[in-house]
Amino acid sequence: MKSGKLFKLYIAVFLVFLYAPALLLPVFAFNDSSIVSFPLKGFTLNWFNVLWETEALHTATKNSLLIAVSTAIISTSLGILAARASSRYKFRGQKAVMGFIMIPLVLPEIIVGVSLLVVILQMGFDLSLWTIVLGHVLICTPFCVAILSSAFLNLDQSLEEASFDLGQTKLATFWLVTMPLVLPGVVSSMLISFTISLDEFIIAFFLAGTEPTLPVYIWGQLRFPQKLPSLMALGTILLILSLTLLATAEYFRRRSARKTGIEDAGGFL
Amino acid sequence: MSGFTKWRRSEEASGWLLVSPTLVYSILLLAAPLAMVIALSFWTQDYLDLDKTFTLKNYVEAWSEPIYQTLMGRSLKISALVTALTILLAFPVAYYVSFYVPQKRKPLWIFLITIPFWTSYLMRIFLWKVILGYNGVVNGSLLGLGVIEQPLSFILYNQNAVVVTLAHAWVPFAILPIFVALEKIDRSLLEAAEDLGDGPLRRFIRVTLPLAMPGVVAATVIVFIPTIGDYVTPRLVGGPNGLMISNMIELQFKKANNAPLGAALALSAMFLVSVISLVFVWLNRKYLVGQK
Amino acid sequence: MTDPIIRLSGIDKFYGDFQALYDVNAEIRTGEFFSLLGPSGCGKTTLLRTIAGFEDVSAGKVEIAGQSMENVPANRRPTNMVFQSYAIFPHMTVAENVAYGLKARKMPKDKIATEVATALKQVGLEGYGDRASHAMSGGQRQRVALARALVLKPKVLLLDEPLSALDKKMREQMQSELRHLQRAVGITFILVTHDQEEALTMSDRIAVMFEGRIGQLASPQDLYRRPVNRKVAEFIGVMNFLDVSLSAGTAGTFECEIAGLGKAIIPAEQAPGGVDASVTAGVRPEMLTILSGENARSEREASGIVEDVYYYGDMTYYDVKLDGVDHPVTISMRNTAGRAVLSRQDRARVGWGAESVLLLK
Numbered sequence: 077m078k079s080g081k082l083f084k085l086y087i088a089v090f091l092v093f094l095y096a097p098a099l100l101l102p103v104f105a106f107n108d109s110s111i112v113s114f115p116l117k118g119f120t121l122n123w124f125n126v127l128w129e130t131e132a133l134h135t136a137t138k139n140s141l142l143i144a145v146s147t148a149i150i151s152t153s154l155g156i157l158a159a160r161a162s163s164r165y166k167f168r169g170q171k172a173v174m175g176f177i178m179i180p181l182v183l184p185e186i187i188v189g190v191s192l193l194v195v196i197l198q199m200g201f202d203l204s205l206w207t208i209v210l211g212h213v214l215i216c217t218p219f220c221v222a223i224l225s226s227a228f229l230n231l232d233q234s235l236e237e238a239s240f241d242l243g244q245t246k247l248a249t250f251w252l253v254t255m256p257l258v259l260p261g262v263v264s265s266m267l268i269s270f271t272i273s274l275d276e277f278i279i280a281f282f283l284a285g286t287e288p289t290l291p292v293y294i295w296g297q298l299r300f301p302q303k304l305p306s307l308m309a310l311g312t313i314l315l316i317l318s319l320t321l322l323a324t325a326e327y328f329r330r331r332s333a334r335k336t337g338i339e340d341a342g343g344f345l
Numbered sequence: 346m347s348g349f350t351k352w353r354r355s356e357e358a359s360g361w362l363l364v365s366p367t368l369v370y371s372i373l374l375l376a377a378p379l380a381m382v383i384a385l386s387f388w389t390q391d392y393l394d395l396d397k398t399f400t401l402k403n404y405v406e407a408w409s410e411p412i413y414q415t416l417m418g419r420s421l422k423i424s425a426l427v428t429a430l431t432i433l434l435a436f437p438v439a440y441y442v443s444f445y446v447p448q449k450r451k452p453l454w455i456f457l458i459t460i461p462f463w464t465s466y467l468m469r470i471f472l473w474k475v476i477l478g479y480n481g482v483v484n485g486s487l488l489g490l491g492v493i494e495q496p497l498s499f500i501l502y503n504q505n506a507v508v509v510t511l512a513h514a515w516v517p518f519a520i521l522p523i524f525v526a527l528e529k530i531d532r533s534l535l536e537a538a539e540d541l542g543d544g545p546l547r548r549f550i551r552v553t554l555p556l557a558m559p560g561v562v563a564a565t566v567i568v569f570i571p572t573i574g575d576y577v578t579p580r581l582v583g584g585p586n587g588l589m590i591s592n593m594i595e596l597q598f599k600k601a602n603n604a605p606l607g608a609a610l611a612l613s614a615m616f617l618v619s620v621i622s623l624v625f626v627w628l629n630r631k632y633l634v635g636q637k
Numbered sequence: 638m639t640d641p642i643i644r645l646s647g648i649d650k651f652y653g654d655f656q657a658l659y660d661v662n663a664e665i666r667t668g669e670f671f672s673l674l675g676p677s678g679c680g681k682t683t684l685l686r687t688i689a690g691f692e693d694v695s696a697g698k699v700e701i702a703g704q705s706m707e708n709v710p711a712n713r714r715p716t717n718m719v720f721q722s723y724a725i726f727p728h729m730t731v732a733e734n735v736a737y738g739l740k741a742r743k744m745p746k747d748k749i750a751t752e753v754a755t756a757l758k759q760v761g762l763e764g765y766g767d768r769a770s771h772a773m774s775g776g777q778r779q780r781v782a783l784a785r786a787l788v789l790k791p792k793v794l795l796l797d798e799p800l801s802a803l804d805k806k807m808r809e810q811m812q813s814e815l816r817h818l819q820r821a822v823g824i825t826f827i828l829v830t831h832d833q834e835e836a837l838t839m840s841d842r843i844a845v846m847f848e849g850r851i852g853q854l855a856s857p858q859d860l861y862r863r864p865v866n867r868k869v870a871e872f873i874g875v876m877n878f879l880d881v882s883l884s885a886g887t888a889g890t891f892e893c894e895i896a897g898l899g900k901a902i903i904p905a906e907q908a909p910g911g912v913d914a915s916v917t918a919g920v921r922p923e924m925l926t927i928l929s930g931e932n933a934r935s936e937r938e939a940s941g942i943v944e945d946v947y948y949y950g951d952m953t954y955y956d957v958k959l960d961g962v963d964h965p966v967t968i969s970m971r972n973t974a975g976r977a978v979l980s981r982q983d984r985a986r987v988g989w990g991a992e993s994v995l996l997l998k
Contacts, residue, residue: 087438093513157366165356165359170364183574190608192378195377237720239726241716242717243742244737257727277466282598304471311465
């Protein structure tokens, strides 16, 4: 069928468009030329060595990791509370409250960055890594709520009732039944928020004090053409890291679906 | 049992108690700062001193100065183009995955589509510069194929480059809601339409598309609103005529040190995109009666 | 043991403005197999959950073994539940599931092991202890759920539509197994079901519920033969309704004229709910006979035309339009040797007796 072939061709072209930047990243990371452009010159691992020797990069990485880990823990904790409240209980104003918590999902990040900047400066606080964490938790929480809500909704409520009926306390029920069954959701929520925070630039740029995060550092370096190949190498490492984390998150999410006996239906978002 | 103890044990109370930490966080770090920005937009700043007398000066400036008008108009235009392009690119892909890919492989496809999104945001934009640049991939390939003799210069450092780059960044976010909406369509409805005499095209227009509209609307909102806030893409690939309102907002908050004007610009931009989105959602509701 | 094991007095239950239970009163006897029967949404599951302690009562009192259950949460009530979805913990083995409640009681490990083994044997799952619970079939999960509850030796076992997820054959097998199990352990069972046949075959007594109220609480036989009103009569089995006009009878009887059948004198015990202006006559299909052959005789006779015939092999059901009545009545006949099956439009002689008629409000 002709139309079917055209359709497949479109999908192929689309995938090329989609993957073009991601595929170029490793190409230039291993290209033996200080100019990031075609034609390619040869293979080198030099740009990775450069990364190894750049002190400022290491500091920025440490900052970013600290922020990302803190963000993952805090936003997942907030996500657990909100997801549990929305999936297990009915209360007046529930829709409005949940809608409000999810707003950052559709809010331009510049608005989040700007408004937090204004408040922090007005309150007389200094900008630091922690101010970035505040912003990142705000934008990551909706993602966590979405992931965890589906984990909690997949959980048959009568399992908790059964545990309670069999004589366990509510707290013990939470640890013995609820947690083990939603744990994969919790892990995938942590990994997603970690990944988002690690890569976030717009808010970090507004809220960073003297200590840069990794994206803020990269932004600073993009101005210097001679730094570009090593940035490509850095990007390659980050891409592999993100993919590993996401694959892990997906693995845990599916295991959760299997454990609770629910047929697997889709992706993360 | 007293009234309070009873309330404390009720579902209502448990729900509120559980949601309250998250809610308080959102109020303190979202609602309060937004309120602050709104207040700020009605004040004035003279270097480091903040004059807290109420004034509309910032809004007057934001809405009347030609430079801001130009930037705002251009930003809305670019956001609209990005949204349109994104949806047009995304719909066939979502349709393909929903209707042509076997059930078992769907999660894998969705995963494949979201992967490029996890490339470092800055790198991704920068790489479009490499792709579209003077010695870039596109020019290189076209030269190599002998299609052109001189590298094309109109593809980078202008609004087209901004639109393409942003569309690329947002397309997974548009595919997902449309895909979900398509997945929800009961396949027997399509068979019914065919059985009642519709050809493939009429069936698509009369059944598939109306039922997929909620996904399209969601995708539109998800893409259109945040796009206005991007200042990295215009800065990297937009050139002098590709800058957007966010670049100006950033400038006001950072270098120009006029936060009140920046706030007024940011809120005006927010206001405009929200109103446009709401009108879009409302039109859809109105003309697609019987949909939830 | 205390009798009754459960006393429900004046129970009301509200969800916001919606009232799910209206002034429910009942006593459930120690060791009986009790069923809550009714259409979906009648409040039977809500009532079960108030006994289990998952729902607070809005008014009234639940007493179990003479103790008020006010402020006693589900985990401290002497009841255990078999859930409709079975609620088998998917991340535990069969044995871990059964041991769950014993661990909560801090029973020593070796004792738990023997108790679990006994319980599994009781439900016919000997040797299944190490199986992963999510790999079990529907019927097996049901048994795990039973073992998990029974191992705690509750005073009352609550079963929330436990058979509804099973296929017909499995369901019938489990019905008889449940009955045997209940006799063997001697524990009071309260079963929620919407399946009247299931309730009739399994229970000692049944409470039929409609719209949050108990319509009738009686043994299966009384429920079938002496329903107190039209609603109960319609829900349990098939009942034909015919208009009736009453004239005063002698003491303890009603003299009536039944549309399509004729005159009869009905003793008051055949009007278990009393009579008023809205009363109708109810006749079960098997209480009417198609008289075939010259010699067939009955106490009383009416006649009509066969409208439809449903042949079931062992039985034949007829829709017969009695002379002078608009809607047909259903008559069931056993297909004994030599008995002819009538065809549509045949004229039929219908035999009946005064003892087969109920007066229902």
